[in-house]
Amino acid sequence: MISLGLLLGMLGLCGVSQAATNETNESSANGEHWSIALRSIHDAHLLLNQEATHSQLPASTAKLLTTAYIFQVLGAEARQHTLVLGTVEPTGKVTGPLIVLGDGDPDISSRHFPFVEKTERGDPMLPLRSIAKSLYARGVRYIPDGIVVDAGKFPEDHHIPGWTLDDQRFWYGAPVSALMFNDAMVSVDLLPARRAGRFATAKITPNPLNTIINQVETVDQQGEERPVQLIQSGNQYQLIGAIRANTGGFSALLAQPDPPYFAALALRQAAEEEGIVVGPTISVDRRPSSDAWRARYPGTTILAERVSPSLADELTVANKVSENTHVEVLLRDADLWRGGDGSRSSAMQGLHNWLIQSGILNNDSSQLMDGSGLSRLDRLSANDLVSALTYSYQQSWGKIWRDSLPVAAVDGTLRHRFRDLPKGSIRAKTGTLRNAVTLAGLLRNKSGEDYAFAIMVDHFQGSEAEARARVDQVVRDIILGKSQLSSASDSSTHRRRFGFGLPKKPLSAARSA
CATH class of the missing domain: 3.40.710.10 (DD-peptidase/beta-lactamase superfamily)
Incomplete structure (x- = not known):
C-alpha cells in the first residue's frame, strides 16, 4: 500500500x-x-x-449498499403490480367496495421514465386517471360501497429511528407504505395575507376533492412563525402553521400523513371525473396478510392494473435524485421476496446479513437503521x-x-x-x-x-x-x-x-x- x-x-x-x-x-x-x-x-x-x-x-451514500442489495434480491426487471379488484354487474354497479391492492410501488406518479438529467413530471393525477379510464372501459359506472385500500403488504412506517420530526414534515421523510401516490407528497405554495390574523393564500397540488383545508395563519413581524405542515383530522386534511406578513411566502413539498387514504381520495376524484359515481366511504385496511388476493377477496376480478417501471428504472431515480421513501419501499419489497415479513426490522436484518455474507461490511461499529x-x-x-x-x-x-x-x-x-x-x-x-x-x-x-x-x-x-x-x-x-x-x-x-x-x-x- x-x-x-x-x-x-x-x-x-x-x-x-x-x-x-x-x-x-x-x-x-x-x-x-x-x-x-x-x-x-x-x-x-x-x-x-x-x-x-x-x-x-x-x-x-447508504443508498449504495441498500440499492445493491435490492438489485441482488429482486433483479433489474422486477415490477410491482397495483391491482384494482371488484365484481361488476351488467348494470355497471360494483357489488361491494372497490378494492385497491397496494403492491409496494413507489412510482405511482406522473414522473417521466426513463430518467434523463433531471426529474420531469406531468399532472400528478395522471396515473389515477389512467386507472379510472380502465374502470370505465370495464363497464364500471356505480360504486355505492366506496373504496377499500388494502395496504397490508408490509407494515407502514411513520417513525423510523433517527428520522426527526422535521424530516417527517417533508417529502423526503414521508411515511413508508405499500400504496403511495405522487411520491407521498403534496406541493404547497403560500403567500401571506396583507394583514395579520388572516389565512395565507394557498396553492395546493394535488388536492383531491378539495379535502385539504388551508388554515395557515398570517402573523405580524412580532408574531410567532409555526412550521407549515399537513396533518390529518378525521376524514380531512389540514394545512397548518403560521407565516409572517410582508415576506416572500413559503414553498415546499410536504409529506402526506396517510398515503393510502390520500391515494384513495385521488382515485375517487379521478373516477368521478370519468363519470363513475362513487359512494362516500373510504377505508384503509392495514392488516398484514400472506394470502393471495383471490383468497382474500373471493369472487372479485381484476378491473384495472397499474404496472410499475422496471426496478432498474426505479432505482435509477432513487439514486440519481436520492429518493428516500422509494428506497425504503423497495427494500421492504425485497425483504418479502426473500421470505421476511416486510417490517423495517426484518428488512434491515436481511440487508445486514447480506452485507456481512458478501464481505462488504466487516466493521463492528458500522450499522444501518434505515435503507436511505x-x-x-x-x-x-x-x-x-x-x-x-x-x-x-x-x-x-x-x-x-x-x-x-x-x-x-x-x-x-x-x-x-x-x-x-x-x-x-x-x-x-x-x-x-x-x-x-x-x-x-x-x-x-x-x-x-x-x-x-x-x-x-x-x-x-x-x-x-x-x-x-x-x-x-x-x-x-x-x-x-x-x-x-x-x-x-x-x-x-x-x-x-x-x-x-x-x-x-x-x-x-x-x-x-
Missing part, C-alpha cells in the same frame, strides 16, 4: 507536520471527522486510507462504501447499478458539480445531512485509470457549502494527479486549502454512537 503521506504528496495534498496533527486532533475533539478511502477497481488494497475504517454518518441514510443513527465507513463499489464488478447486476449513480456535470444530484472536469470523470452517490457531507462512487483520473472512492466528513466546521467544496477539491486532486510537493513543516498550505488534517486515531466510541 502506498503510504498516506507519500500519496498525499503525489496528489498535492502536502505533508503533515506534528503541529498539523495536533491541530487535527483538536478539530476531531471539537466534532469534525473525515473518513477517506481510494481503491483501484482491480485491486483490494487501499491506495488512500484516511481513517478509512472509521464509521460515521453516511447520509444518502436519513437516520442520524446510521454509521458506515469509507471502506464499507468502497467495498460495495468494487464488489459490484463481480455481479451480474453491477453495471446497471453503477449506471444508476449520478454523473458529474450531467444529471441527478451531481448535475451542477465538477463542471470544470471532463464529463464522465465521476459517477457517484451524494449524501447530505445537516452535519454530514459525503460522496462515494467511481472516478477516472487523467491517465484513464478507474478507482472506487469514498469521502465522508461529519460534524464539519463551517458551512455545508464549504464542507462540500473541500470534499470536491480532494476528488479533483485525485483525478488531476497534482504533484506539487511541500515540506513536512509546511502544513499551513494544507490547512488553508482543505481545512482538515490527518488524525492519528478515530474519535471515541461515545462520539460515534
Whole structure:
C-alpha cells in the first residue's frame, strides 16, 4: 500500500507536520471527522486510507449498499403490480367496495421514465386517471360501497429511528407504505395575507376533492412563525402553521400523513371525473396478510392494473435524485421476496446479513437503521462504501447499478458539480445531512485509470457549502494527479486549502454512537 503521506504528496495534498496533527486532533475533539478511502477497481488494497475504517454518518451514500442489495434480491426487471379488484354487474354497479391492492410501488406518479438529467413530471393525477379510464372501459359506472385500500403488504412506517420530526414534515421523510401516490407528497405554495390574523393564500397540488383545508395563519413581524405542515383530522386534511406578513411566502413539498387514504381520495376524484359515481366511504385496511388476493377477496376480478417501471428504472431515480421513501419501499419489497415479513426490522436484518455474507461490511461499529441514510443513527465507513463499489464488478447486476449513480456535470444530484472536469470523470452517490457531507462512487483520473472512492466528513466546521467544496477539491486532486510537493513543516498550505488534517486515531466510541 502506498503510504498516506507519500500519496498525499503525489496528489498535492502536502505533508503533515506534528503541529498539523495536533491541530487535527483538536478539530476531531471539537466534532469534525473525515473518513477517506481510494481503491483501484482491480485491486483490494487501499491506495488512500484516511481513517478509512472509521464509521460515521453516511447520509444518502447508504443508498449504495441498500440499492445493491435490492438489485441482488429482486433483479433489474422486477415490477410491482397495483391491482384494482371488484365484481361488476351488467348494470355497471360494483357489488361491494372497490378494492385497491397496494403492491409496494413507489412510482405511482406522473414522473417521466426513463430518467434523463433531471426529474420531469406531468399532472400528478395522471396515473389515477389512467386507472379510472380502465374502470370505465370495464363497464364500471356505480360504486355505492366506496373504496377499500388494502395496504397490508408490509407494515407502514411513520417513525423510523433517527428520522426527526422535521424530516417527517417533508417529502423526503414521508411515511413508508405499500400504496403511495405522487411520491407521498403534496406541493404547497403560500403567500401571506396583507394583514395579520388572516389565512395565507394557498396553492395546493394535488388536492383531491378539495379535502385539504388551508388554515395557515398570517402573523405580524412580532408574531410567532409555526412550521407549515399537513396533518390529518378525521376524514380531512389540514394545512397548518403560521407565516409572517410582508415576506416572500413559503414553498415546499410536504409529506402526506396517510398515503393510502390520500391515494384513495385521488382515485375517487379521478373516477368521478370519468363519470363513475362513487359512494362516500373510504377505508384503509392495514392488516398484514400472506394470502393471495383471490383468497382474500373471493369472487372479485381484476378491473384495472397499474404496472410499475422496471426496478432498474426505479432505482435509477432513487439514486440519481436520492429518493428516500422509494428506497425504503423497495427494500421492504425485497425483504418479502426473500421470505421476511416486510417490517423495517426484518428488512434491515436481511440487508445486514447480506452485507456481512458478501464481505462488504466487516466493521463492528458500522450499522444501518434505515435503507436511505436519513437516520442520524446510521454509521458506515469509507471502506464499507468502497467495498460495495468494487464488489459490484463481480455481479451480474453491477453495471446497471453503477449506471444508476449520478454523473458529474450531467444529471441527478451531481448535475451542477465538477463542471470544470471532463464529463464522465465521476459517477457517484451524494449524501447530505445537516452535519454530514459525503460522496462515494467511481472516478477516472487523467491517465484513464478507474478507482472506487469514498469521502465522508461529519460534524464539519463551517458551512455545508464549504464542507462540500473541500470534499470536491480532494476528488479533483485525485483525478488531476497534482504533484506539487511541500515540506513536512509546511502544513499551513494544507490547512488553508482543505481545512482538515490527518488524525492519528478515530474519535471515541461515545462520539460515534
